[in-house]
Ligand SMILES: Nc1ncnc2c1ncn2[C@@H]1O[C@H](COP(=O)(O)OP(=O)(O)OP(=O)(O)O)[C@@H](O)[C@H]1O
């Protein structure tokens with residue numbers, strides 16, 4: 222039947238396999254992204270529209286303080302908003318794989334159980350990094366400037382965004398593995414993101430909101446992450462928000478990582 | 492070879508909520524054979540295959556592949572089985588080659604072996620020309636073959652095929668049958684599910700007829716045919732003739748009750764040979780019934796199904812490529828250029 226030696230490569234450590242399988246899956250997802258460039262284009266246009274609309278339409282109406290341009294205030298918010306929406310692609314992609322029967326096929330292989338998810342989330346991280354880069358260029362074009370800060374702080378700002386993006390990819394993965402269709406993943410992945418994004422410091426200062434909302438807005442992950450990025454980009458005290466943001470991301474990963482793997486192991490036929 | 496059967500299933504049960512899909516299924520498949528699981532929509536075929544392929548947990552019963560319990564040690568079963576599901580599971584956005592390479596890597600082949608194996612399989616399944624095209628541009632038949640190729644990467648000892656030819660045109664189906672026959676010749680054990688009686692007849696050494704989650708008959712196709720008692724005489728009579736009278740005539744000569752199909756104007760009766768034909772013709776002549784067509788019919792699995800379940804095997808339009816009726820004639824046209832046309836399809 223074949224002249225090839227089909228013995229699998231000699232057993233390496235579990236972690237090596239995990240990484241190798243994840244790399245195979247990640248490459249596959251990046252290849253798919255590359256082959257459907259429309260999706261990437263739309264995913265970029267949306268945040269660009271946000272930058273333009275918010276800075277020109279609300280720029281005059283939203284007061285962010287005397288010595289701050291609205292566009293400078295806005296950009297970190299739009300960055301974080303973009304990566305959290307971008308992270309929702311993870312679940313949509315997984316739900317689509319499920320619909321196409323690919324998840325079943327992967328589950329029947331002797332591959333690492335979590336590599337499908339790690340590969341997918343890593344690919345979405347790369348994709349989000351690319352979109353951030355495009356947005357940065359648009360932001361700079363409409364007048365965004367880094368404030369009184371340093372290059373390491375700016376890089377740390379992007380780092381925080383990517384960690385945030387990666388953590389929310391796992392939330393999305395749980396949704397994608399639990400719903401029955403791509404459409405469900407699409408709407409189910411979005412609805413709960415809206416309150417997080419808009420009841421936050423992304424577009425307006427939290428202290429302009431009603432008291433009951435402030436209680437929520439002040440502490441939720443989007444606000445602390447936006448505030449951390451803002452401080453890193455524009456200057457100002459950063460430690461508290463940074464730690465809170467990393468704590469949120471760590472907590473989300475610790476909770477949703479295992480949940481996603483469990484959902485994957487469970488009957489995928491749904 | 493081991494002393495274990497390739498597949499052993501005993502009293503397998505599975506419910507989806509309150510709905511019972513498997514109600515104590517039993518299967519025994521010897522190594523190196525082809526076993527057909529034959530049943531109508533909803534019989535539980537896919538459920539059984541998914542449990543055997545480690546994709547679904549059963550509620551109870553026993554399921555072993557090559558002596559390994561699929562429920563307790565799925566990780567030992569996975570490297571030794573291949574699964575081709577009811578719907579082709581390939582990545583539409585990847586090319587044929589990329590698909591097989593990816594699955595090869597996930598089976599832990601080295602990059603080079605995965606690539607060589609992919610090329611080999613594409614060649615073998617007549618997909619070499621399409622290797623560089625995204626799978627979404629493939630025809631249904633090509634996609635099925637790519638899917639099958641993906642489950643053969645590790646040359647598995649046991650292959651599960653869930654309705655491998657459903658939705659294929661007669662030519663693609665013929666090509667698929669040949670591929671499966673080749674695999675079996677190479678020593679692969681195949682468990683295949685089908686709604687096509689003819690497919691089981693063509694490919695399977697033994698058949699289990701499944702209805703509502705349990706096996707209602709098991710044996711070689713010949714065994715099953717014998718169960719319903721030998722040959723059958725079908726007589727189609729002219730418009731306006733007395734069907735009831737004709738049935739009485741047939742019942743007198745036959746070995747069982749006569750059945751009447753009023754739409755087709757056909758009267759049928761089980762018989763023990765062609766010897767009674769003259770007697771029947773004379774009898775019909777006497778009561779003034781004009782005969783349009785006479786056929787002596789060797790039983791098909793279709794008849795087996797009818798007899799066992801009291802309902803047909805598959806909904807209308809789902810019979811094999813030989814056309815409706817499940818007659819024993821040769822299946823579909825067998826032309827020499829099947830394969831070449833497939834690739835262009
Ligand atoms: N995920 C599910 N949830 C609920 N019911 C299900 C599920 N999967 C299958 N069933 C039911 O279980 C029964 C057996 O289904 P199964 O898919 O095994 O049948 P099948 O023999 O493969 O049918 P077909 O020929 O249509 O493929 C059917 O009645 C089906 O409706």
Ligand SMILES: [Mg+2]
Nearest residue numbers: 536537538577
């Ligand atoms: Mg089925």
